[in-house]
Amino acid sequence: MKTNFSLLFYMKKQKNYIKGLAPIYMRITVAGKRSEVTTGRECEPERWNSKTGRMAGTKEDAKSFNAYFDHLQAQVYQAHKTLTEAGEILTADCLKNSFLGKEEKTHTLLEAIKDHNKKMEALIDKEYALGTLDRFEALENHVTSFLKTKYQADDISVKKIDHAFISAFEFYLKTEKNCAHNTAIKYLKNLGKIVRICISLKWIDKDPFFGYKLKSKSVERPFLSDDELQRIANKKFSTDRLLQVRDVFLFCCFTGLAYADVKELKLSNINKGSDGEQWITINRKKTKTRSSIPLLPPAIAILAKYSDSPYCINKDRAMPVSTNQKVNEYLKEIATLCGIDKNLSSHIARHTFATTVTLQKGVPMESVSKMLGHEQIRTTQIYAKVLDMKVAADMAHLRDKYNDAI
Known part of the structure; x- marks a missing residue:
């Protein structure tokens, strides 16, 4: 998926700056969100060209200075390419961390479900009924078996959840687990709650359920005469x-x-x-x-x-x-x-x-x-x-x- 991405080198003067060298920062912007990191280099304001993001001049010190920035830029673009080819969801922070060689912690779907269920269990008879916990534990079991059947995996990154994943899970519930339509929709709605928690924790930045139809069918409610x-x-x-x-x-x-x-x-x-x-x-x-x-x-x-x-x-x-x-x-x-x-x-x-x-x-x-x-x-x-x-x-x-x- 194509994501808007830009890179900028800029001079960042401190509030109490009077004169002398000023630090140069690198700003990574992805889909309108920024992440900044220092380049470790400083430059005199009169020699800095804000339009090119480089030091002005043709002398050896300027060439050496700018070559370092060219190298940084190439590293960021390579990190962007690597993340894109790996199918990772691109954010400004994860691109910066990849550039810095920091391994970003990946949160998983079952991790999110288990954490939710553990907290819910502690609130039984306070905020939740036992039957509600039973339904989320059933969701955990269904997701576990689905991942093993569909992906031959024990878990999956929450960033991998998309429309295709949701659609495949719905199909699995209806075919492999013989769930009626409304039952499958209830499981998907519960999964949607887990996803919204992940969004609030900033584990993911977009709702994969957006635009996915979760409509129950009207059913007959039997009663006695x-x-x-x-x-x-x-x-x-x-x-x-x-x-x-x-x-x-x-x-x-x-x-x-x-x-x-x-x-x-x-x-x-x-x-x-x-x-x-x-x-x-x-x-x-x-x-x-x-x-x-x-x-x-x-x-x-x-x-x-x-x-x-x-x-x-x-x-x-x-x-x-x-x-x-x-x-x-x-x-x-x-x-x-x-x-x-x-x-x-x-x-x-x-x-x-x-x-x-x-x-x-x-x-x-x-x-x-x-x-x-x-x-x-x-x-x-x-x-x-x-x-x-x-x-x-x-x-x-x-x-x-x-x-x-x-």
């Missing part, structure tokens, strides 16, 4: 594990809590509101956004079942919640027993609250957004399709009235 909710609620289970997971799932359906939030829900998070009714007040674990949710009768009834649970009392928890893996595993079993042909997961409960429990019943989107703890209402608008269902039902009722009047 009133009938399916009722089937799960009415089902009799023979084992406590399924009964407990069913209750946790239904509680999330009627509160909109995510798995991470219901697992950490304490009795102290449930209090009477200004309306005299019971409310849940928490800061969402994922976004730290405050969320206030009035409890519906089904949720209150579920809480009452576990009010004297030894686990809840000893652990100061509102409900006994198994691991997310176990919850999702048992939910699949519950779906089969209830005759529901949907891939139940803990997050479907949150979708069900947003759609069947609230929006379909006429609760304003602004209120639903606040209860879900969404930072932006556009996040809630992904559920707006259910409003079309409600409008259709309402208009059908109105249409019947007009038909009866005719």
Whole structure:
């Protein structure tokens, strides 16, 4: 890649300069950014030609002086050629260091990812959730295997990351790792965060993601209907594990809590509101956004079942919640027993609250957004399709009235 490059020799007088010799400096400019170094030579101001960057005159001392500068210039141009042919990203500082024989420290991609993950791990439950760290550790594993497969390398300089690298990594995720489009895009966005950190640390000077499209595809968000909710609620289970997971799932359906939030829900998070009714007040674990949710009768009834649970009392928890893996595993079993042909997961409960429990019943989107703890209402608008269902039902009722009047 061609980079604008220029070289200038100039006289640099000190602020307190009065008379006598003044030092000559060499200025290297690459893409508008400068780096300077002394030449170790001095010259009388009246003999210095600023236009040519050389000492004026034809005497032997001038010829010897200028020959030294010619030699310096040739060395800088050779360093420029060497770096360019090696495919290095050219900067004024790296060109100066190459000229001086200083080896510039090269930072690598995995070095950046590992450093990021180590710092994130130290901030778990303070600024980040464990699931966020899991995703960046998965990114580290994917990048490691990608480098070995594509480049037969254990690591790569962050300066080597470009559009071709990003495109190849996206293709690798989709083909070798069988990632869906949106999953691959999430990994690329996480990689983009690592790259931006490298830019802030001045490890690289340009964003290789600039102009690269990272657009997710819209996906269907499954939710349960009133009938399916009722089937799960009415089902009799023979084992406590399924009964407990069913209750946790239904509680999330009627509160909109995510798995991470219901697992950490304490009795102290449930209090009477200004309306005299019971409310849940928490800061969402994922976004730290405050969320206030009035409890519906089904949720209150579920809480009452576990009010004297030894686990809840000893652990100061509102409900006994198994691991997310176990919850999702048992939910699949519950779906089969209830005759529901949907891939139940803990997050479907949150979708069900947003759609069947609230929006379909006429609760304003602004209120639903606040209860879900969404930072932006556009996040809630992904559920707006259910409003079309409600409008259709309402208009059908109105249409019947007009038909009866005719």
